[in-house]
Amino acid sequence: MSYEFGCLAGPDALGGPAFGLRDGFVQLDQKFVGVLKTLPDDLSEVPGDQEAREAYLCHRCLGDLRPAIKERLEVHGLSWEEFTALDVVERVQFVKRMPTRRVDVHLMHQFAKDRILKREQTDLNDFAFLGFGASYCDVVVAEKQFASLVNRKGLVKKAVVITSLLELPGV
Secondary structure: OOHHHHHHHOHHHHOOOOHHHOOOOHHHHHHHHHHHHHHHHHHHOOOOOHHHHHHHHHHHHOHHHHHHHHHHHHHOOOOHHHHHOOOHHHHHHHHHOOHHHHHHHHHHHHHHHOOOOOOOOOHHHHHHHHHHHHHHOOEEEOOHHHHHHHOOOOOOOOOEEEOOHHHHHHO
């Protein structure tokens, strides 16, 4: 059984714990919940228009990729400073060309707009795996809140996202 199958099928498929709940990931999960909780306030403090808020979210969703991006830039003779010197539109387009990060930005927008959304310790898993599934799979079964969020207008995705296997015959 491959690792990719486990990522797509969820923690119970392989008989193990959820990815983010293993040792060493609990603090990261809690930090991520904190980010989601403060996102509406953080975004409201961004000066400028919708384009500035979009750039802010795109910048936030690149955090874990910075080392890999820096490495690839160096291979091509470019520096991080040259990358960050790109204008806002170009940096946003860079992020939007990465399918999983496009899902991340969309989800961040949803959490920023709606303070009532539940924020839970497993949200980091949902962001990571739903982004992958929605971008590259044909069908994804997700819990109701995340299925609703990823199915909202404005996200270009590959997968049909449903909340129950009973919906599968209608897909």
